[in-house]
Amino acid sequence: MKITLGKEGLNKTWQKNFPETTKCCYCDGESRIGFVAHEAIDEDDKAIFPRNFNQFVCNLHENKGEGEFWLHDCVAVAVYFCKECLKPTALYNQA
Numbered sequence: 437m438k439i440t441l442g443k444e445g446l447n448k449t450w451q452k453n454f455p456e457t458t459k460c461c462y463c464d465g466e467s468r469i470g471f472v473a474h475e476a477i478d479e480d481d482k483a484i485f486p487r488n489f490n491q492f493v494c495n496l497h498e499n500k501g502e503g504e505f506w507l508h509d510c511v512a513v514a515v516y517f518c519k520e521c522l523k524p525t526a527l528y529n530q531a
């Protein structure tokens with residue numbers, strides 16, 4: 437997993453780019469991007485097959501296909517900080 441600071445991380449995603457701002461999950465204030473944590477996005481960090489080591493979140497535990505909500509395959513997490521209360525809000529997506 438890698439960390440990309442600020443707006444440069446907004447396109448480090450497997451789906452639609454993350455927005456520059458989002459609504460704070462605590463006070464509904466405006467939250468600005470802080471950083472994006474991502475897997476296998478960079479050119480030098482492409483997916484490798486076969487996956488005979490812990491490359492992705494899905495490799496961290498056995499997939500039993502039931503029960504709790506969990507992320508599968510690659511994940512990208514954008515962390516925002518609120519301009520009003522300074523608390524973090526996170527958005528994520530996955531491959």
Ligand SMILES: [Zn+2]
Pocket residue numbers: 460461462463464465518519520521522523
């Ligand atoms: Zn807030």
